Amino acid sequence: MSLFAQGHTACAGCGMPIAVKLVLEGSGENSIVVSPTGCLEVTSTRYPQSAWGVPWIHSLFENAAAVASGIETALKVKGKKVNVLVIGGDGATVDIGVRALSGMFERGHNVTYICYDNEAYMNTGVQRSGSTPYGASATTSPAGKLSFGEDRPKKDIPAIAAAHGIPYVATASVGYPKDIVKKVKKAQEIVGPKYIQILTPCPTGWRFDGSKTIKLAKLAVETALFPVYEIENGEITKVKKIKERKPVEEYLKLQGRFKHLFKKNKDRIEVIQKMADSNAEKFGLDG
Amino acid sequence: MINEMQILEGSKAVALTVKSCRVDVISAYPITPQTHIVEDLAQMVADGETDAEYIKVESEFSALSTLIGASATGARTYSSTTSQGLALMFEVLFNASGMRLPIVMTTVNRSLSAPLSIWNDQQDSISVRDAGWIQFYAEDNQEACDLLPIAYKVAEDKDILLPAMCCMDGYILTHTFEPVEIPEQSLTDEFLPSYQPKYVLDPENPLTFGAYADPSIYTEFRYQQHDAMLKAYKKFEEVVREFEKVFGRRYGLVEEYKLEDAEIVLISMGSLVGTMKDVVDELRRDEEKVGILKIISYRPFPAEKIYKAIKDAKVVLVLEKDVSVGMEGGLLSDIKSFMYNREDRPSIFGFSIGLGGRDVTIGDIKGLVSRVKRREAEEFEFLNLRREVL
Numbered sequence: 001m002s003l004f005a006q007g008h009t010a011c012a013g014c015g016m017p018i019a020v021k022l023v024l025e026g027s028g029e030n031s032i033v034v035s036p037t038g039c040l041e042v043t044s045t046r047y048p049q050s051a052w053g054v055p056w057i058h059s060l061f062e063n064a065a066a067v068a069s070g071i072e073t074a075l076k077v078k079g080k081k082v083n084v085l086v087i088g089g090d091g092a093t094v095d096i097g098v099r100a101l102s103g104m105f106e107r108g109h110n111v112t113y114i115c116y117d118n119e120a121y122m123n124t125g126v127q128r129s130g131s132t133p134y135g136a137s138a139t140t141s142p143a144g145k146l147s148f149g150e151d152r153p154k155k156d157i158p159a160i161a162a163a164h165g166i167p168y169v170a171t172a173s174v175g176y177p178k179d180i181v182k183k184v185k186k187a188q189e190i191v192g193p194k195y196i197q198i199l200t201p202c203p204t205g206w207r208f209d210g211s212k213t214i215k216l217a218k219l220a221v222e223t224a225l226f227p228v229y230e231i232e233n234g235e236i237t238k239v240k241k242i243k244e245r246k247p248v249e250e251y252l253k254l255q256g257r258f259k260h261l262f263k264k265n266k267d268r269i270e271v272i273q274k275m276a277d278s279n280a281e282k283f284g285l286d287g
Numbered sequence: 288m289i290n291e292m293q294i295l296e297g298s299k300a301v302a303l304t305v306k307s308c309r310v311d312v313i314s315a316y317p318i319t320p321q322t323h324i325v326e327d328l329a330q331m332v333a334d335g336e337t338d339a340e341y342i343k344v345e346s347e348f349s350a351l352s353t354l355i356g357a358s359a360t361g362a363r364t365y366s367s368t369t370s371q372g373l374a375l376m377f378e379v380l381f382n383a384s385g386m387r388l389p390i391v392m393t394t395v396n397r398s399l400s401a402p403l404s405i406w407n408d409q410q411d412s413i414s415v416r417d418a419g420w421i422q423f424y425a426e427d428n429q430e431a432c433d434l435l436p437i438a439y440k441v442a443e444d445k446d447i448l449l450p451a452m453c454c455m456d457g458y459i460l461t462h463t464f465e466p467v468e469i470p471e472q473s474l475t476d477e478f479l480p481s482y483q484p485k486y487v488l489d490p491e492n493p494l495t496f497g498a499y500a501d502p503s504i505y506t507e508f509r510y511q512q513h514d515a516m517l518k519a520y521k522k523f524e525e526v527v528r529e530f531e532k533v534f535g536r537r538y539g540l541v542e543e544y545k546l547e548d549a550e551i552v553l554i555s556m557g558s559l560v561g562t563m564k565d566v567v568d569e570l571r572r573d574e575e576k577v578g579i580l581k582i583i584s585y586r587p588f589p590a591e592k593i594y595k596a597i598k599d600a601k602v603v604l605v606l607e608k609d610v611s612v613g614m615e616g617g618l619l620s621d622i623k624s625f626m627y628n629r630e631d632r633p634s635i636f637g638f639s640i641g642l643g644g645r646d647v648t649i650g651d652i653k654g655l656v657s658r659v660k661r662r663e664a665e666e667f668e669f670l671n672l673r674r675e676v677l
Contacts, residue, residue, distance in 0.1 A: 032488045034356065047504055050495035055488040057359055058497035059382055063352035066344065070312065070356025070364075071488060073340045077311045077362055082490055100352065103345035 003029065003053040010043040013210020015174045015200030015217060016116045017043075020087060022177050023114050023198075026184025029054060031083040032071055036064035036092035039123045040116065062096040064088050065104035068111045083112065083188050090117045090131035093197075094157045105164035105193045112187045112194040115157070118202035126205040130155035133225070134275065135268045136257045138205070143260035148268050153275060161195040162231045168192075169231040173199040175217030176240070179228070199226045207256025219251040224276040227283045239283045248273045292468050297428040297460040298323030300467040301367075301393055304432040306337045307475040308391075308439055311362035311482075314342035314353040318372045319405045320457040321395040325367055339365075347372035351379040351390070358388040359496055361487035363439065366390065369457055370397035373411045377418070383450045384419030384512060386497055389442035389482075390450040391435065396557065396608070397457040398643045406644020407457040408608035409557060413585075413617040419512050421451035421519055422585040424556035426542075428465045430583070431455040433536060436479045440526045443482050447519050449512070456558040456608075458644070470534055478533045520587040540589035542581040543596055545571060549578030551656060552597050552633070555606040556582045556618065559640070559647060563606070566652040577656065582618070590625045598631040604659055606652070606670075610639040615667040640670040 003024035010017045016039055024031065032055045035041045041058045044051040059067045064086045072084045093101060093115040104111060120138045121127040128138035128150050137149040162169045168190050170183045180198060187194040201217050203210040220226035221240060225248060228240035249269060252258040261268050280286050295303070301324050305313070313332070315325040332341040344350045347368050354364040368376065373394055383390050394412045398404040412422060421442060425431035431453060438451035455461060486494055500508055520540065527538040544560075545567055546552065553563050560581045570577045580596045582589065597603050607616040614620065619637030626632050636659055641647040651671060658664045 030490045032360075032490065042499055045495055045498040047498040047500045050498060052495050053493055055490060055493045056495050057356070057488060058499075059352060059355050059386070060378060063348065063355075063379065066349035066352035067356035067359075069342060069344075069349070070314065070353030070358075070362075071360045072356075073312050073314075073342055073353065074357040074360035074362035077338070077340055078360070099345060100349050103349050106345070107343060 004044070005051045005053060007049070008044045008051040009046070010039065011204050011210065013203040013213045015202065015213050016040055016118065018174045018177070018213070019116045019180065019198045019200045022174070022180040023085070023087060023184050024054065026181040027083050027085055027112070027188060031085055034064045034068045034071065034086045036088040036097060037061035038089035038092050039118070040087060040089065042123060061092055063100050064092060064097060065100040065111070065113060068113070069104045069107065069109045072109045072111050084110065086111065086113045088115060089122070090115055090119060091121045091129040094130040094155050102164065105161060105166050108192055110191050110193070112184065112196065115195070115197045116200045117197050118200050118205060119154070120205050122202050122205045131157070135261055135265070135272055137260055138257070148265040149257070149260065158195065158197055158231065162234055164193070165234060166193040166195065167233055168194040170196045171226065171228050172196060173217045173221050173226060173228060174201070175214050175221060176228070179240070183230070205257070208254050212254060216251065216254060219246065219254070222246045223248045223251045224280040224285050225251060225272070227279045227285055229283050236283065239285055241287050242280070242285045245280060245286055248276050292466050294464050295428070295467050296323060296462060296464050297431060297455065298462070299327050300428050300432050300469065301435070301455070302327035302331065303469045304435045305365050306331055307470065307472055308436055308479055309363065309476070309481065310339045310365040312342065312354065312357040312364045313339050313366065314344050314350045314357070314364070315366045315368065316344050316347045316350045316372060318347070318369055320397060320461050321367050321369045321372070321393070323461060324393060324395070347375045348379060351376045351383060354390045355379065355383055355386065355388055358390050359386070359488050361482065361484050363482040364390045365392065367393040367395065369395035370399055370411045373415060374399060377415065380415055380418035380420060385508065387448040388450060389439070389448055391438045391442060392450070392452045393431070393435070394452045394454045395457045395461050396454050404643040407459055408642045408644065409454065410609040412452060412454045413609040416586060416617060419449060419516070420586065421449055421516070423451070423453045423583055424585060425453060425455045425460065426558055426560045426581060428460055428463065428467050429536070431460055432467060432469070433530070433534070433538065436475055437523070437526055437530055437538065440479055441519055441522050444522055445485065447515050447522055449515050449519060454557065459558045474533055478530060516587050520589070523584060523587065538583060540584040540587070541592045541596065542583060544579040544581065546578035546580065546596055548576050550576040550601045551659070552578055552580055552600040552603045553606060554580045554582065554593070554603060554618070554622065556585060557608070559606060559608065562647055562649060563652055566649050566656070569649070570653070570656065585618070588621060593622060594626065594629060597633055598629070600633045602659055603633050603635045604655065605635065605637040606640050607637070608639070608641045610642070619667065636664050637667040638670045645671070
């Protein structure tokens with residue numbers, strides 16, 4: 001039996017269930033998964049149905065890391081060895097759940113926290129989150145007569161995670177499936193809190209054709225807008241190199257959320273290009 | 288077996304009782320005046336006096352959230368909080384009950400900000416009466432202790448599976464040294480066997496917890512919660528009979544004090560009842576027909592017991608440390624609402640009293656009784672309001 005069965009109700013072309021299947025492939029049957037409120041929760045567990053082949057629990061929007069902390073502690077008391085994972089969206093992770101996440105990191109729980117990053121509150125209708133990128137139009141940071149969309153850069157949660165001194169932080173993209181499985185397996189071998197952020201394009205919120213999910217997931221990496229790397233014990237240990245870095249326009253132009261930038265906000269595209277350049281330099285992506 | 292009577296601070300007595308309940312996971316965030324309970328528990332863990340794990344959470348919100356995870360994994364769990372901490376837990380309280388997880392928590396009663404006040408009243412727990420938690424109120428430290436194993440036993444019953452809070456007045460109980468009997472471990476073990484839930488998070492039998500419900504099924508989940516709370520009424524009576532057999536102390540959903548021929552009945556919850564008993568003793572010496580109905584279990588709500596106790600009275604005075612702003616006290620509303628459709632209805636008066644830690648004296652309560660008798664009291668009022676500073 002698949003650990004994440006078909007029949008869930010995610011949109012066609014959604015990157016999230018791809019990520020979930022790969023994460024479970026890496027983690028295996030001996031896992032307990034916590035999910036906060038979000039797309040994953042509502043598309044996989046409408047009572048009395050469930051897509052989950054592993055034990056799964058949803059409590060609230062902002063407490064998944066705390067629930068996972070409690071599960072891990074109870075398993076310790078009972079002397080059981082089980083992989084405890086959180087799989088949650090970016091809103092639940094970088095915004096409303098960040099206090100619980102920080103607490104879980106600081107206390108050193110042996111939990112792997114997976115953030116599927118679709119860069120906005122997709123479940124409730126594409127409102128902006130702290131993970132929404134600069135220039136994207138979301139329903140609460142819309143492009144308008146006076147607005148070019150989201151005016152702040154994406155919150156750098158991997159860096160915040162690493163600042164807690166946790167042993168393993170990684171980013172990944174559904175454009176590179178094997179990399180996700182490998183990173184989850186690696187995380188499960190490390191004792192302590194682990195954080196993996198996976199870019200999962202959202203056809204509904206980003207406004208692109210659902211057949212282009214993997215293409216976009218790759219382009220985000222190939223433009224250096226979403227750098228893929230690993231940080232172990234505070235040091236960057238590995239980056240996914242880009243042979244020929246693509247201009248950000250190639251990524252932006254395929255998505256309705258950036259469409260307004262091509263009309264009267266061309267200068268913002270230059271700002272986004274500078275952000276990509278800065279990522280490439282910071283992580284040494286070129287080459 | 289003879290149990291030793293010890294002079295202990297209320298918080299210490301509660302911590303020792305939690306230990307004796309063989310709790311697996313404790314998770315708490317410090318807040319005045321609950322701090323001594325969690326400090327004592329942390330020390331017991333540090334000294335290896337208990338096998339429990341103590342999770343050092345970053346907020347009350349996470350304290351209760353971690354226990355949701357631990358309880359769903361099959362652990363017996365404990366937390367304690369008060370006031371602002373309970374308010375911060377609001378969302379998690381409903382969730383724990385809806386997920387039918389028998390978490391037990393000591394709620395140290397304290398007033399809510401603003402204005403900031405660290406002192407006692409019961410606004411905090413009364414304000415979460417609709418969260419689906421069993422709520423017990425302790426008059427003294429022995430009760431604050433005894434109600435804990437009783438709470439676990441009721442909460443963990445397969446027909447109940449609801450979380451429970453044991454409320455004790457901040458400072459008045461938590462920081463007061465009283466003689467308390469902490470039972471032998473073997474007695475607690477006899478009364479309260481280990482928690483063996485039927486459904487847990489376990490890869491051997493992968494289950495989904497916390498699925499969402501659409502309108503075709505949500506009501507049925509809520510009804511089952513409601514039904515479990517109603518069943519907790521009988522279950523409590525069963526459990527306290529067992530408790531009496533093992534420990535020799537008798538409890539009920541309510542406690543009647545000199546009620547037999549009482550024409551005036553005072554109703555309250557918590558430590559205030561101790562003062563009220565002294566008042567009633569004095570008034571009885573003056574041949575006043577006064578008695579007390581103490582509410583121990585606020586949820587499940589002992590409506591029939593209250594009815595039986597007050598139906599023959601002329602007048603009932605509800606004294607409580609809370610107010611539903613612009614309305615009246617919560618307990619008063621509850622009592623009046625179920626009495627409305629009964630034929631024998633005494634006059635019912637309500638008083639918000641002892642808010643924000645203001646002392647309540649014997650004279651205060653005596654004065655109140657005499658004012659009600661002289662028909663000088665309002666249907667609901669704030670007692671001892673300092674009108675000169677308004």
